[in-house]
Amino acid sequence: MGLVSSLRCPKCGKEPESKTVFRCPSCESILEVNVKIGHLTRADLQAASQSRDHSIWRWFDFFPLESRKFIVSLGEGCTPLIHATRLGAELDIPRLYLKNDTVLPTGSLKDRSNSVGISKAKELGFAVATVMSTGNAAASVAAYAAAAGMRSVVMVPVGTAPSKIIQARAYGATVVVIDGDFDNEVAKLYKAAILEFGWYDCLSSNPYRDEGKKSYSYEMVDQLNGEIPDWVIHPTAGGTGIYAMWKGFQEFRSLGWIQNLPRLVASQSDAETVAESIQVGNPVSLGWRALSALRESNGTAVPLSDEEILDAQSLTARLAGVFAEPAAATSVAAAKKLRESDVIRADDLVICNLTGHGLKQPGAIQISEKEFAPIAPTLAALREKVNKDSG
Numbered sequence: 001m002g003l004v005s006s007l008r009c010p011k012c013g014k015e016p017e018s019k020t021v022f023r024c025p026s027c028e029s030i031l032e033v034n035v036k037i038g039h040l041t042r043a044d045l046q047a048a049s050q051s052r053d054h055s056i057w058r059w060f061d062f063f064p065l066e067s068r069k070f071i072v073s074l075g076e077g078c079t080p081l082i083h084a085t086r087l088g089a090e091l092d093i094p095r096l097y098l099k100n101d102t103v104l105p106t107g108s109l110k111d112r113s114n115s116v117g118i119s120k121a122k123e124l125g126f127a128v129a130t131v132m133s134t135g136n137a138a139a140s141v142a143a144y145a146a147a148a149g150m151r152s153v154v155m156v157p158v159g160t161a162p163s164k165i166i167q168a169r170a171y172g173a174t175v176v177v178i179d180g181d182f183d184n185e186v187a188k189l190y191k192a193a194i195l196e197f198g199w200y201d202c203l204s205s206n207p208y209r210d211e212g213k214k215s216y217s218y219e220m221v222d223q224l225n226g227e228i229p230d231w232v233i234h235p236t237a238g239g240t241g242i243y244a245m246w247k248g249f250q251e252f253r254s255l256g257w258i259q260n261l262p263r264l265v266a267s268q269s270d271a272e273t274v275a276e277s278i279q280v281g282n283p284v285s286l287g288w289r290a291l292s293a294l295r296e297s298n299g300t301a302v303p304l305s306d307e308e309i310l311d312a313q314s315l316t317a318r319l320a321g322v323f324a325e326p327a328a329a330t331s332v333a334a335a336k337k338l339r340e341s342d343v344i345r346a347d348d349l350v351i352c353n354l355t356g357h358g359l360k361q362p363g364a365i366q367i368s369e370k371e372f373a374p375i376a377p378t379l380a381a382l383r384e385k386v387n388k389d390s391g
């Protein structure tokens with residue numbers, strides 16, 4: 001049984017009565033959930049790690065839900081932690097691991113958040129869920145709303161990859177493409193719509209939803225048998241992942257289940273970018289919390305060019321067999337850069353989170369028309385084609 005404390009303002013300490021007000025009435029900060037975990041013991045850790053539930057919900061006690069009966073799950077979490085030896089050799093990081101979230105139900109990390117967020121919406125009795133998104137969150141909210149029997153309305157900026165719009169639509173969402181900039185017009189309309197229609201807000205300003213990404217830390221500790229990685233690199237947009245992972249590791253430490261903490265790295269694009277899923281110019285809501293997590297962990301942030309990102313995407317697919325979208329490949333690009341400057345040492349244990357599937361944005365892969373041209377059905381033509389490709 002999850003023991004949920006009230007929502008609390010991390011800045012001024014206020015604890016509003018309402019469970020559906022997500023911002024502090026005094027200072028406007030996003031409220032924080034503190035789940036009561038003090039009673040948990042090592043036996044609970046063992047039970048969770050041996051659970052037959054292969055989803056984030058094996059960590060139920062850490063999530064802000066009153067009862068298991070509200071859980072909306074599509075089997076998210078427990079994703080592979082791959083020891084990428086060939087890619088590691090290329091980057092001179094022998095202990096390089098990839099946390100492969102491309103295999104999540106809708107193909108991105110958003111499922112960790114929305115499983116918790118939509119479960120909470122069910123508990124609170126909402127009928128309509130909404131989110132504004134550069135794509136991945138839209139598909140994820142749509143899928144979990146579908147599973148919960150809720151309606152979803154998702155708002156995306158003009159220019160969002162058609163594959164992402166199609167995915168949200170396939171789950172039955174009302175998809176609204178807005179002629180405007182994500183951080184300005186879209187954000188303004190989104191806020192107004194929530195006030196006007198009373199929809200359930202699935203943005204990172206929803207404190208319940210944010211708790212879902214704590215599952216990264218729990219899974220890493222579990223999968224590494226208690227060893228703490230030296231570095232965890234996370235593709236960063238709004239900052240939820242960094243902030244929530246830090247919280248997750250700290251919870252385990254407060255219980256005495258781990259002693260050390262990793263250094264966290266936010267990998268980001270440096271401008272208008274091919275990494276469209278993390279193209280958030282102004283992460284106002286959680287930016288400060290992510291920054292303090294980076295500082296407290298003695299971590300850093302790494303800006304990357306499109307060239308570096310696409311190179312990392314290609315290396316990850318060709319040397320590790322994981323096809324990640326450009327935004328996700330920023331973690332590998334950052335690992336490469338930090339190793340080249342010797343910030344990451346050769347014997348460090350490094351985890352790169354691969355947060356979205358490459359098929360989310362197939363247009364990022366450049367294939368010339370020529371490659372699709374058919375060959376004659378002869379061995380001679382086949383030999384020529386194969387020889388050309390290996391050269």
Ligand SMILES: Cc1ncc(COP(=O)(O)O)c(C=O)c1O
Nearest residue numbers: 236237238239240241277355356
């Ligand atoms: C593929 C991908 N990676 C990473 C993120 C990071 O988001 P956050 O910084 O909120 O954890 C997002 C979300 O926008 C995403 O779509």
Ligand SMILES: [Zn+2]
Nearest residue numbers: 009012024027
């Ligand atoms: Zn406050």
